[in-house]
Amino acid sequence: MTTRDFKNKGIHTRLAHGGNDPRDFHGFVNPPVVHASTVLFPDAATMAARNQKYTYGTRGTPTSDALAAAIDDLEGSAGTIIVPSGLAAVTIPLLAFLSAGDHVLIVDSVYHPTRNFADTMLARLGVEVQYYEPTIGAGISGLMKPNTKVVFTESPGSNTFEMQDIPAVARAAREGGAVVMMDNTWATPVYFRPLEHGVDISIHAATKYPAGHSDVLLGTVSANERSWKKLHETHITMGCCAAPDDVYQVLRGLRTMGVRLERHEKNALEIARWLERQEGVARVLHPALESFPGHELWKRDFGGSSGIFSFVLKGGGEKEAHAFLDALEIFGLGYSWGGYESLAVNVFLGDRTVAKGDYEGPIIRLQIGLENPEDIIADIARGLAAAKVA
Numbered sequence: 001m002t003t004r005d006f007k008n009k010g011i012h013t014r015l016a017h018g019g020n021d022p023r024d025f026h027g028f029v030n031p032p033v034v035h036a037s038t039v040l041f042p043d044a045a046t047m048a049a050r051n052q053k054y055t056y057g058t059r060g061t062p063t064s065d066a067l068a069a070a071i072d073d074l075e076g077s078a079g080t081i082i083v084p085s086g087l088a089a090v091t092i093p094l095l096a097f098l099s100a101g102d103h104v105l106i107v108d109s110v111y112h113p114t115r116n117f118a119d120t121m122l123a124r125l126g127v128e129v130q131y132y133e134p135t136i137g138a139g140i141s142g143l144m145k146p147n148t149k150v151v152f153t154e155s156p157g158s159n160t161f162e163m164q165d166i167p168a169v170a171r172a173a174r175e176g177g178a179v180v181m182m183d184n185t186w187a188t189p190v191y192f193r194p195l196e197h198g199v200d201i202s203i204h205a206a207t208k209y210p211a212g213h214s215d216v217l218l219g220t221v222s223a224n225e226r227s228w229k230k231l232h233e234t235h236i237t238m239g240c241c242a243a244p245d246d247v248y249q250v251l252r253g254l255r256t257m258g259v260r261l262e263r264h265e266k267n268a269l270e271i272a273r274w275l276e277r278q279e280g281v282a283r284v285l286h287p288a289l290e291s292f293p294g295h296e297l298w299k300r301d302f303g304g305s306s307g308i309f310s311f312v313l314k315g316g317g318e319k320e321a322h323a324f325l326d327a328l329e330i331f332g333l334g335y336s337w338g339g340y341e342s343l344a345v346n347v348f349l350g351d352r353t354v355a356k357g358d359y360e361g362p363i364i365r366l367q368i369g370l371e372n373p374e375d376i377i378a379d380i381a382r383g384l385a386a387a388k389v390a
Helices: 011-017 044-049 062-075 086-097 112-124 137-143 166-175 225-238 244-276 295-301 318-327 373-389
Strands: 079-083 103-107 128-132 148-154 179-183 201-204 219-223 281-285 308-313 343-346 363-367
Touching: 011 062, 011 244, 062 079, 062 219, 062 244, 079 086, 079 225, 086 112, 086 148, 086 179, 086 201, 086 219, 086 225, 103 112, 112 128, 128 137, 137 166, 148 166, 166 179, 219 225, 244 281, 244 308, 244 373, 308 318, 318 343, 318 363, 318 373
Parallel strands: 103 128, 103 148, 148 179, 179 201
Antiparallel strands: 079 219, 201 219, 281 308, 308 363, 343 363
């Protein structure tokens, strides 16, 4: 497969055309969806040497290669693996670079399923797990040990959106000999390219913005040159490959991700600024707001913001949070985000160990979809009114 070079083109051009060349497939704009397990060899010698491009379905197809090439272009990575879910995109690189007796540092504002995997599977495998404060920056060097093999970052943090100084953390971690990983699902490579900031491995739940329609589970993991071989070997060893139809759906979703992100960002910022002015809101947790403590880091490193943020209800507790959620009509109550529709969820922080925060009331996380902002605002106003009288 030959891929046209769009590295010097704008982001929307690269999203629209990256990953495959129609000339490789008889001029069809999109690549074929290859459903494959067995791949035939022309003769016994070729089979023995395995010196043809495709050898078995778990080791890649033209469909998965097209998506991986498109992601590599966006990430600036040496290689990308495609896996069945965002959580698989977290677990495979951790398993690739950690062994019994190793120490891993994980940001305390991490995605909860990542924490669950670390506290169960990694602990059972003999890995020492330690959580660190999201704003530690270069101070993470004080937590590094001789056996620290991985520093796991996520910025902004899940649910409360703490900003990490990724370049400072990455420098300190790499000086200590650790591999730096980042869950970059919030920003996507459109708004932040981790490998350009010292990160070794960039992780995405492609379930979210790349897929964009709340109907596909997928993950991608992209690595720089020094980490790619080990990541790829682990991926092949585990046989954790994604289904071809899901891969195709995400590749198709990439084509419109840029314009969808622009709408998500615009809507979310308008609503976040409106929420800042509401009597029943204690504060809004959105990195692109000037009032947010990590705003300067976001402004320095990120090229934009996405559609998910949180706000703190003023006073009250679970009763008020439930009243708010139950009054919503446009917003769905559901996990995940990145789809076209607005979603809301009551945030749980009880699993945190060092970044518990001091919040004035319950935290509500909003995924702002592609609906008209005035309709979304009216829906939130309905929820705030219900919370007030709960």
